Amino acid sequence: xxxxxxxxxxxxxxxxxxxxxxxxxxxxxxxxxxxxxxxxxxxxxxxxxxxxxxxxxxxxxxxxxxxxxxxxxxxxxxxxxxxxxxxxxxxxxxxxxxxxxxxxxxxxxxxxxxxxxxxxxxxxxxxxxxxxxxxxxxxxxxxxxxxxxxxxxxxxxxxxxxxxxxxxxxxxxxxxxxxxxxxxxxxxxxxxxxxxxxxxxxxxxxxxxxxxxxxxxxxxxxxxxxxxxxxxxxxxxxxxxxxxxxxxxxxxxxxxxxxxxxxxxxxxxxxxxxxxxxxxxxxxxxxxxxxxxxxxxxxxxxxxxxxxxxxxxxxxxxxxxxxxxx
Amino acid sequence: xxxxxxxxxxxxxxxxxxxxxxxxxxxxxxxxxxxxxxxxxxxxxxxxxxxxxxxxxxxxxxxxxxxxxxxxxxxxxxxxxxxxxxxxxxxxxxxxxxxxxxxxxxxxxxxxxxxxxxxxxxxxxxxxxxxxxxxxxxxxxxxxxxxxxxxxxxxxxxxxxxxxxxxxxxxxxxxxxxxxxxxxxxxxxxxxxxxxxxxxxxxxxxxxxxxxxxxxxxxxxxxxxxxxxxxxxxxxxxxxxxxxxxxxxxxxxxxxxxxxxxxxxxxxxxxxxxxxxxxxxxxxxxxxxxxxxxxxxxxxxxxxxxxxxxxxxxxxxxxxxxxxxxxxxxxxxxxxxxxxxxxxxxxxxxxxxxxxxxxx
Numbered sequence: 145x146x147x148x149x150x151x152x153x154x155x156x157x158x159x160x161x162x163x164x165x166x167x168x169x170x171x172x173x174x175x176x177x178x179x180x181x182x183x184x185x186x187x188x189x190x191x192x193x194x195x196x197x198x199x200x201x202x203x204x205x206x207x208x209x210x211x212x213x214x215x216x217x218x219x220x221x222x223x224x225x226x227x228x229x230x231x232x233x234x235x236x237x238x239x240x241x242x243x244x245x246x247x248x249x250x251x252x253x254x255x256x257x258x259x260x261x262x263x264x265x266x267x268x269x270x271x272x273x274x275x276x277x278x279x280x281x282x283x284x285x286x287x288x289x290x291x292x293x294x295x296x297x298x299x300x301x302x303x304x305x306x307x308x309x310x311x312x313x314x315x316x317x318x319x320x321x322x323x324x325x326x327x328x329x330x331x332x333x334x335x336x337x338x339x340x341x342x343x344x345x346x347x348x349x350x351x352x353x354x355x356x357x358x359x360x361x362x363x364x365x366x367x368x369x370x371x372x373x374x375x376x377x378x379x380x381x382x383x384x385x386x387x388x389x390x391x392x393x394x395x396x397x398x399x400x401x402x403x404x405x406x407x408x409x410x411x412x413x414x415x416x417x418x419x420x421x422x423x424x425x426x427x428x429x430x431x432x433x434x435x436x437x438x439x440x441x442x443x444x445x446x447x448x449x450x451x452x453x454x455x456x457x458x459x460x461x462x463x464x465x466x467x468x469x470x
Numbered sequence: 471x472x473x474x475x476x477x478x479x480x481x482x483x484x485x486x487x488x489x490x491x492x493x494x495x496x497x498x499x500x501x502x503x504x505x506x507x508x509x510x511x512x513x514x515x516x517x518x519x520x521x522x523x524x525x526x527x528x529x530x531x532x533x534x535x536x537x538x539x540x541x542x543x544x545x546x547x548x549x550x551x552x553x554x555x556x557x558x559x560x561x562x563x564x565x566x567x568x569x570x571x572x573x574x575x576x577x578x579x580x581x582x583x584x585x586x587x588x589x590x591x592x593x594x595x596x597x598x599x600x601x602x603x604x605x606x607x608x609x610x611x612x613x614x615x616x617x618x619x620x621x622x623x624x625x626x627x628x629x630x631x632x633x634x635x636x637x638x639x640x641x642x643x644x645x646x647x648x649x650x651x652x653x654x655x656x657x658x659x660x661x662x663x664x665x666x667x668x669x670x671x672x673x674x675x676x677x678x679x680x681x682x683x684x685x686x687x688x689x690x691x692x693x694x695x696x697x698x699x700x701x702x703x704x705x706x707x708x709x710x711x712x713x714x715x716x717x718x719x720x721x722x723x724x725x726x727x728x729x730x731x732x733x734x735x736x737x738x739x740x741x742x743x744x745x746x747x748x749x750x751x752x753x754x755x756x757x758x759x760x761x762x763x764x765x766x767x768x769x770x771x772x773x774x775x776x777x778x779x780x781x782x783x784x785x786x787x788x789x790x791x792x793x794x795x796x797x798x799x800x801x802x803x804x805x806x807x808x809x810x811x812x813x814x815x816x817x818x819x820x821x822x823x824x825x826x827x828x829x830x
Binding site (some may be wrong): 406 | 628660664732733811822
């Protein structure tokens with residue numbers, strides 16, 4: 145049994161607004177083991193990015209972690225003082241973002257930026273740090289890393305920039321990498337390269353990855369476990385093969401149906417009607433009920449808890465298991 | 471024999487690159503679109519697919535003459551529009567409308583939805599105030615919005631709803647040709663499907679002709695009749711949807727198909743990635759432009775430019791070895807959607823339909 149790297153327990157991230165307290169992340173429990181990838185799927189407004197910022201201790205004010213724990217290798221990150229958190233961030237836990245252009249500083253060379261990340265956590269000579277940075281660039285398969293070290297972000301293509309971001313994130317050999325839509329801004333052929341790279345690097349280093357995406361195809365390709373989020377809650381969690389063969393939550397099924405597929409000729413996509421509700425206007429009962437084709441009276445009254453269907457498969461739906469109830 | 475509604479013949483758009491502050495010297499040319507030809511039949515959907523920088527959006531804008539071409543002929547309904555006067559063009563544009571990618575920047579935030587949708591009618595002098603009002607209400611219903619939405623402002627709507635407003639605006643003057651420039655790329659998955667379905671319904675109802683620009687081959691498979699694949703300003707393959715997906719003959723088309731992540735965890739090894747980056751359109755590679763990334767490149771590809779030639783009925787590819795390129799078997803090794811998932815999707819669709827009839 146491999147070590148559990150991250151264990152999120154009942155996490156609530158709340159924002160106090162004029163419309164009352166909004167829970168962007170509302171009671172989420174998830175865990176990820178060494179060497180495995182947890183895919184978090186959800187559309188905009190599902191709270192998936194806020195979840196990752198909560199883990200990183202980077203919730204923007206006035207947001208705050210209101211309840212729950214984030215256990216990272218036995219330490220509760222929500223209780224850590226900022227200075228200790230800073231030691232972990234970029235060192236033991238790293239993050240890569242969607243837009244590689246805006247996350248790199250345009251006025252510094254990429255080499256400088258990687259060295260800067262290393263220097264925050266290590267006391268070494270400049271020459272040694274440079275060597276390590278070049279090694280990090282080589283690791284992410286950047287051709288002629290010695291030359292690239294002195295280049296500026298604008299001299300690199302989108303795919304190369306994302307490689308630099310990954311190099312920076314992995315320079316300190318973290319235990320956990322949080323990748324928030326790492327390939328969304330990239331072209332398909334470049335996306336395939338980056339996903340391949342993440343897979344290889346994980347095999348080499350044994351790091352745990354939390355991959356946040358809205359693309360079920362990406363999840364199918366790289367995740368071991370999948371959590372589907374809707375309006376701040378996890379509605380379904382299962383090993384990747386289960387989710388794609390036996391999705392139980394109506395929202396998951398709807399997402400699968402919404403995906404245009406190349407191997408099938410379907411005249412009409414099975415779309416989900418309606419839109420994700422804003423966090424200050426959540427419906428009573430199950431949050432998906434206004435869009436759900438299986439909706440029943442109980443769904444409009446009480447919120448279903450995430451309950452285990454089998455050992456590894458959990459669903460938050462009154463109608464689960466689906467075929468027995470509809 | 472029906473006449474094509476839109477026809478591009480060897481259309482080029484070159485942008486000069488200048489250097490120097492006072493005396494500007496031309497130091498090069500970006501060949502954004504470099505000799506593109508295709509025909510678009512009435513009622514048909516032609517999809518133009520490619521990665522960023524391949525010239526697909528430029529092609530769309532050229533087709534509507536929103537930007538001027540450097541050379542080549544563009545015929546709309548048999549008439550060469552590259553030489554049409556401003557007045558003629560204005561009249562023609564009533565017939566050709568465009569839906570943009572980003573519903574956040576393509577709607578004026580200071581106009582109400584009614585003003586936005588009615589604007590093309592005002593510009594083209596269609597109807598009077600009262601009839602336009604009625605038309606806006608009718609259009610809102612068509613795109614599944616409510617009449618009371620007319621008095622609201624764009625910021626009150628979600629991305630999907632804004633895209634519906636953009637579609638209503640495009641349809642307000644009853645165009646024949648609608649250019650869809652990545653209309654769903656900025657939307658969430660569940661909303662994408664709604665908009666794709668809506669576009670298909672509207673096409674059926676009004677016999678619209680679509681020029682559909684997209685970077686993804688999956689969406690295109692759902693909306694198009696024919697597909698053109700572009701690489702560095704040129705069409706490398708164009709064919710009926712069926713022949714393109716079943717038997718892609720250009721290595722780049724195959725690479726695009728292979729790179730799309732497949733929503734099936736049991737088929738992971740199938741993902742093979744293409745090496746390298748897109749070369750700069752400022753100095754495209756010699757010979758075949760794809761040879762720097764092509765796994766099958768040979769000596770001839772480096773020196774000789776392949777012509778876009780017929781290799782089957784309505785199937786054209788620009789590759790010296792189009793006939794001998796190995797068959798692409800991505801879809802043959804699997805059995806498609808898992809039967810269990812298929813049942814689930816059917817169940818979902820049935821319930822959704824039942825619910826819709828109850829509420830109607």
